[in-house]
Amino acid sequence: MPLQINSELGNVFITDHVISVLAGSAAMDCYGLVGMASRKQLKDGIAELLGRDNLSRGVEVHRENDYLHIDLYIIVSYGTKISEVAHNIQSKVKYVMNEVLGVKVDVVNIFVQGVRVSR
Numbered sequence: 001m002p003l004q005i006n007s008e009l010g011n012v013f014i015t016d017h018v019i020s021v022l023a024g025s026a027a028m029d030c031y032g033l034v035g036m037a038s039r040k041q042l043k044d045g046i047a048e049l050l051g052r053d054n055l056s057r058g059v060e061v062h063r064e065n066d067y068l069h070i071d072l073y074i075i076v077s078y079g080t081k082i083s084e085v086a087h088n089i090q091s092k093v094k095y096v097m098n099e100v101l102g103v104k105v106d107v108v109n110i111f112v113q114g115v116r117v118s119r
Contacts (some may be wrong), residue, residue, distance in 0.1 A: 003063070003103065014101065020059035023070050023108075026096035032085035037073045037113035067106035068097065075114045086110040 002013040024036055036058025060071040070093060076085050090108040097105045 001063075003101070005102065016061045017056055019061045019068065019070075019097075019101070020056040022096065022100060023061070023072065023093050024056055024059050026093045027072055027074065027089045030085065030088045030092055032077050032080035033089065034075045034077050034116045037075050037111075064106070067104050069107045069109070070097075070105060071109045071111065073111045073113050075116050076112055078115050078117045082112055082115075086112070 002015045003019065005012040005014065027033060027036070038057055058073045062069040062071075072089060072093070074085075074089070076082055089110060093108050094105045097103050
């Protein structure tokens with residue numbers, strides 16, 4: 001069910017796919033992130049690194065009342081502090097969702113699927 005935003009000019013409907021692409025793009029701007037990982041697919045214990053065209057595959061969006069719950073599946077850069085990378089991503093995603101969509105994000109869960117050497 002799309003997110004509905006009412007204004008004096010009419011209604012705007014935003015699908016979960018748009019929300020997930022926006023969240024994935026916001027996360028990709030953060031330092032220490034190599035890329036998004038597929039949330040379902042682990043091959044031989046190795047997470048599949050997704051390209052920029054597949055950002056929404058590494059994001060799950062859940063809605064409870066007027067709040068969003070976003071799950072991000074990521075691969076971090078080797079040598080970075082994982083907790084700092086995760087905190088930066090959480091802050092950035094919450095900020096972007098509030099500024100761009102005007103929607104409050106209650107929870108941003110980070111699932112680190114792997115560590116890679118960034119190039």
